[in-house]
Amino acid sequence: MRANKRAIFKRGGAACAAAAVLIGGTFAASAATAAPSAEATPASVATPSATETAMPNGLAEAVERDLGKSLEQFNAEATLAAKAADVQAEVTKADPAAVVSVAGDTINVKTSATAAAKTAAGTAKVKVTTIEATPLAAKVDAAGVDALFAAYTAEFGLQNLQAIMVNGNGAYVIRTGDAATGVQTPAARSFTVPAQPSVADFASKYANVVVEAAAGPATAFATDVTNGQGYAATSGSDLSACSIGWNGFDAAGKPAVISAGHCADDGVATTTELTDPTTEPAEGGVGGDIVAPLGVFGASQFGGPNNTPATAPSGWDGNNNNLNNIGTDVSVIDSIDQDLNQLAKVTDWTTPAAPKNSGPLVTGVSSAINGTNICKSGRTTGWSCGTVTETGVFLVGGHNLATNPDDIRAVRGFGSTNLLGAQGDSGGAIIAGSLAVGMISAGDPGVITYGVDLKDALAHTAGYSVKIFLEAPTVSTSTPVYRKGAVTGTAPNAPSGSIVLVTIDGVGTEAVVGGDGKWSVAAPNKFGTFTVTAQTKNGFSTSVSTKETIEVIKETLPAPAITTPANKGTVAAPVTTVSGTGNAGATVALSGDVEGTVVVGTDGKWSFTVGQPLGVGSYTVTAKQSLTDWNDSVTATNKFNVVPAAPAVTSPTNGQEFIFDQGPSAISGTNAAGATVTVTINGKSYDAVVVDGTWSVALGGRLATADYTVSAVQRVDGIDSVTANSTFNVLAAPAPPATQEPTPAPTTPAPAATQNPTPAPTQAPVENDLANTGISSTVLAFGAAAAVLILGGAAFLLFRRRSAN
Numbered sequence: 001m002r003a004n005k006r007a008i009f010k011r012g013g014a015a016c017a018a019a020a021v022l023i024g025g026t027f028a029a030s031a032a033t034a035a036p037s038a039e040a041t042p043a044s045v046a047t048p049s050a051t052e053t054a055m056p057n058g059l060a061e062a063v064e065r066d067l068g069k070s071l072e073q074f075n076a077e078a079t080l081a082a083k084a085a086d087v088q089a090e091v092t093k094a095d096p097a098a099v100v101s102v103a104g105d106t107i108n109v110k111t112s113a114t115a116a117a118k119t120a121a122g123t124a125k126v127k128v129t130t131i132e133a134t135p136l137a138a139k140v141d142a143a144g145v146d147a148l149f150a151a152y153t154a155e156f157g158l159q160n161l162q163a164i165m166v167n168g169n170g171a172y173v174i175r176t177g178d179a180a181t182g183v184q185t186p187a188a189r190s191f192t193v194p195a196q197p198s199v200a201d202f203a204s205k206y207a208n209v210v211v212e213a214a215a216g217p218a219t220a221f222a223t224d225v226t227n228g229q230g231y232a233a234t235s236g237s238d239l240s241a242c243s244i245g246w247n248g249f250d251a252a253g254k255p256a257v258i259s260a261g262h263c264a265d266d267g268v269a270t271t272t273e274l275t276d277p278t279t280e281p282a283e284g285g286v287g288g289d290i291v292a293p294l295g296v297f298g299a300s301q302f303g304g305p306n307n308t309p310a311t312a313p314s315g316w317d318g319n320n321n322n323l324n325n326i327g328t329d330v331s332v333i334d335s336i337d338q339d340l341n342q343l344a345k346v347t348d349w350t351t352p353a354a355p356k357n358s359g360p361l362v363t364g365v366s367s368a369i370n371g372t373n374i375c376k377s378g379r380t381t382g383w384s385c386g387t388v389t390e391t392g393v394f395l396v397g398g399h400n401l402a403t404n405p406d407d408i409r410a411v412r413g414f415g416s417t418n419l420l421g422a423q424g425d426s427g428g429a430i431i432a433g434s435l436a437v438g439m440i441s442a443g444d445p446g447v448i449t450y451g452v453d454l455k456d457a458l459a460h461t462a463g464y465s466v467k468i469f470l471e472a473p474t475v476s477t478s479t480p481v482y483r484k485g486a487v488t489g490t491a492p493n494a495p496s497g498s499i500v501l502v503t504i505d506g507v508g509t510e511a512v513v514g515g516d517g518k519w520s521v522a523a524p525n526k527f528g529t530f531t532v533t534a535q536t537k538n539g540f541s542t543s544v545s546t547k548e549t550i551e552v553i554k555e556t557l558p559a560p561a562i563t564t565p566a567n568k569g570t571v572a573a574p575v576t577t578v579s580g581t582g583n584a585g586a587t588v589a590l591s592g593d594v595e596g597t598v599v600v601g602t603d604g605k606w607s608f609t610v611g612q613p614l615g616v617g618s619y620t621v622t623a624k625q626s627l628t629d630w631n632d633s634v635t636a637t638n639k640f641n642v643v644p645a646a647p648a649v650t651s652p653t654n655g656q657e658f659i660f661d662q663g664p665s666a667i668s669g670t671n672a673a674g675a676t677v678t679v680t681i682n683g684k685s686y687d688a689v690v691v692d693g694t695w696s697v698a699l700g701g702r703l704a705t706a707d708y709t710v711s712a713v714q715r716v717d718g719i720d721s722v723t724a725n726s727t728f729n730v731l732a733a734p735a736p737p738a739t740q741e742p743t744p745a746p747t748t749p750a751p752a753a754t755q756n757p758t759p760a761p762t763q764a765p766v767e768n769d770l771a772n773t774g775i776s777s778t779v780l781a782f783g784a785a786a787a788v789l790i791l792g793g794a795a796f797l798l799f800r801r802r803s804a805n
Contacts, residue, residue, distance in 0.1 A: 101168035228377025243428035251463030259427030264300035282382030300331035303409030378425025386419030663703035
């Protein structure tokens, strides 16, 4: 919605030499053409009265607010200051080092020219402090700003100097970015070069000069630009008026402005200039006062690609967007004037003289959704709010609609039936809360106002983005940290995934902001106090920097561990090594009953060989570890007992297995000379019989089936040894073999009656030479009968088989 009227654009406070020029544009829905509005008549300019000139509007309020004084007090102090200026001019003729200041109703003069000061003061109240002569060997006072300036710049130059001034106490302050201490130039191979003089050395020559750090020359104050302000666009010989949508960046991060595409007049418009908010229609003016250059139009799109009209589809193929040539309404302004300070803020037009003083900050980009409350900012109607009532596609008459009725542009966006908008608001920012959602595009006055969807519009640019406000990050770490310890902080209200650029000791690190708004980086791997600089970044938007200091201190090593012999443990004599764990590379110092040092291996383990093996007795060993750039650990102490070695259980051997009914009837083993042995078998104790170096326990018979545990302890000189343990088992009786039931013979029909054979003639028995087997004749008869039966069975089976065939 460009301003559709004629207006006079004033440049630099003077009337434009040209006559009124056309402010082209449209503010019409669908294909309707807006009727040209009446020409605006410039408002008459009233000549301010003398009182108004002396007392600008708001001066009394500002003095009261900022200084806590009445306007009368303010003016009286100004009069006194004028007299003090006269005193300064007069007294410095006699004393260039004189310092003049005012306090209350008094002029203070610090000078050696007392008479000149009193003469110059006239009737004003003057307090004169006499400067005593300075002994030759003592420090001298600076002889005025000019002299000090000349001396300083002759030695250090201008590059890093910000100011040399004198304060009301007569002290001269040098604000500079030059190093406070000298820098040693690298030495040649055979000789050295003396250090360059430092600013501190320079200041030490004077009794009344101090040095304060500064970042070099000061930066000129730039004109602030907020979203929603008006601008004028040059299109050939015509000027048109639109509103800034969003301050932002191009794909390379250079400053840019994002506005409505139709403001670029289909690519004809070229340069743009920022207009004075106090003279815009939103403030009751006619607009047109140019305050600064803005930039040059880059790419733009109003409707389809290359500013093409919408076309009705010839058929539906499921891709209506391409067939209808639906587009957007977006333009970009590049080459932003370097004296402009673009802000991530939308002006609400309550403070037009200082637009940045009121209105919401922009913290992100979103899309307008039905039911969302929105507000817009534009040069014509200022700040107004409404609700998103519709989303979709709206049609706008193109620039050539008057001569081409088909020049109708289709734009994707949203509508609001209660959001105020008018010509000249085109491109103006539409915001929901603190999120940028669109720009004013078109409308049907009094019926509906249309906004272009910002996310969709940005997608039609070559990587342009909206500038968002990012709060300065915080550095949460305040207590000392160890090397590579965590330096943490927060990035308040920064979108998740934003980056915090953290610089510590000259090394920069990018920390990703988590969903909880927190970030973390590692501290330097060295000791000292370091400055931490942190700045939040999202895309090309950045916050102001935060500076804090951290202290990196030595970490105390943990106590090493003595793993063997274990604390309060009992071990067999002799003990030849003491071992444990610690920090790799650390030196472990042992003291007490074992003395020496050992270095912890890369695996975190150490082992120390005892020079004189430890025999039977009670011992205490203490260990402490040390490592370069660490504080020594506290000590670890182990107390343990060394006792005789355990006797051996040799029979049965450990794990032996005996078959049923063949368990051992005795347990035996070996022992130390002169020892007594106590043996416990499944909880029952026996005093073993010791013969020289062997012992045995008779069990009175073989052990029955069971699992057995044997432990044996020998006592030497009244001290029990460690315990020897062994196990064996006696198996149970084997189970009897399973009895298999005989398989019954198949039932067969009774054989047919047979005729008894004729008995053979009986013969007397005949003797033979076979050995006596001891088998009776009855058994033989039984065996013969069995043989007959077997043969009969075989014959039956044979018969059956043959029958089956």
